[in-house]
Amino acid sequence: MAFDLFSISEDHEAIREAARTLADERIAPYAAEVDEREEFPKAAYDALVASDFHAPHVPESYGGAGADALATCIIIEEVARVCASSSLIPAVNKLGSLPLLLAANDEVKRKYLPPLASGEAGFSYALSERDAGSDTASMRCRATADGDGWVLNGQKSWISNAGFSEYYTVLAVTDPDGPRGKNVSAFVVEKSDEGFSFGAKEKKLGIKGSPTRELLFDNTRIPGDRMVGKPGEGLKIALRTLDHTRVTIAAQAVGIAQGALDHALAYVKERKQFGKHIADFQGIQFMLADMAMAVESARQLVYVAAAKSERHDEDLSFFGAAAKCQASDTAMRVTTDAVQLLGGYGYTRDFPLERMMRDAKITQIYEGTNQIQRVVMARHLLR
Structure with missing residues (x-):
């Protein structure tokens, strides 16, 4: 088992910038309403399709954007930063179609992947x-x-x-x-x-x-x-699929955590108590430092796992499970702390943090609970 490094290229940075702009301008304004009404985020879907971000993993040979695993994770992370529900569009599209990419014959791929790539079908x-x-x-x-x-x-x-x-x-x-x-x-x-x-x-x-x-x-x-x-x-195909797609859920968790940290930082720099900004209190600063340290640690592990997913490394099962487990635990902890930093405001729907805390919880459960992730990691270590 080797902790091989990943490489962030100029293309990856360009994808991040484009995904962040799209998320801020065309997804974030509707996130609260999507949550409140429990409606599929159609505006986000249309925006993602227009940018080829709805199923970026589909190879160019099937009409897709041909994004690598790291680029796909970056897109999911940036969308999850503002709306976890919308980030499930590219995440679920990869989860559903990856078994075809791993094991289907070319006839099946050519029938079902082009409609996915064009946005005609999820x-x-x-x-x-x-x-x-x-x-x-x-x-x-x-x-x-x-x-x-x-x-x-x-x-x-x-x-x-x-x-x-x-x-x-x-x-x-x-x-x-x-x-x-x-x-x-x-x-x-x-x-x-x-x-x-x-x-x-x-x-x-x-x-x-x-x-x-x-x-x-x-x-x-x-x-x-x-x-x-x-x-x-x-079942073999299903479990191979999860080795890869747990990394995308880890990216979603990192995005949720980053979004919560961003809102908390903005708030503590504006909120005043006892005659000064609460960001000036050392206790608040320590909380923020711990939150940022946890988010960045999780992000680095996710990116390493994404690189391993792209290479189909033999130790992907360990790193995919580790990234998903670490990132989702981080998302739960960081969103909870962010709500705490806003006090009573954090507990209301006037701010997005209570939604982010609710959204974070599922990342510890789906695509294998974090208890199962620990079983996967332990088996890999002991075999």
Whole structure:
């Protein structure tokens, strides 16, 4: 395991500047309303599509921008700085489509990646179920062979951007009697497929602009050419996908933390108590220093993990888990401290910090809880 450095190029800095400007001008003004109304951030989606930031990871050969893993993380970080819900647009699009990039044949890629790259369609990922969260191998969703196709029955839970996305990478058991973990296959399901429907929107603590719903399959017929990879390889593909996409959630967490720190800094430099700005009190300065130190440490680890993702390094599973765990814990701590620095104001919706604190919590949970991340890291260390 090597802590290989990353390289920030002029192109990366240009992408950061463009993403930050777009976020400040075209996403931030609607963030509070998106949260309040629990509506998908359509204005943010349109702005991201116009800038090729909605699915920047798609290779140029499929009509995409061809951004590397670090550039994608920078985009997600800058958008999350102002609106976590909107940052899930590029994050979920990568999560949903990465299994195709890792394992699908070229015919499947050429069918589904160009519409994603153009903004015509979103792409979601369906692994978890009601009783199969961290224990993914215990899933019950079934895909039964039928002629030259498959018939899906069952459900998937906690699916981000469900109902909005046109395409879904769905994991289902294809060999009920096969060995655990090697009896699951991956398929692309289209929103228009007969027998495929959605549950009601979940009522959530945060990321309220990203719809989270169940996927319901009732004799949903899938053509055989929609399989991603080979039969029985689904769980392997799913876990490889998470090694890469945990890095994007880590970037989202860094963005949320940075946004909270920015607001806290602006506030303490203006707020006066006892005849002077509260930024002049050493206790406040120590809090700010600790917050900034934690954010920058997390950012550096995320960027290292992104470089490893781009290279497909063997130790990516450790660094992806470490980045996600460290960054999300940091986001939770920094947003909580930022609320504290604003006192009563921080607890109100007049400022965005209470929203950021609510949004931060999910980064410790989805794409593998931080307890699972520690299991992943420990296994890597002990093998």
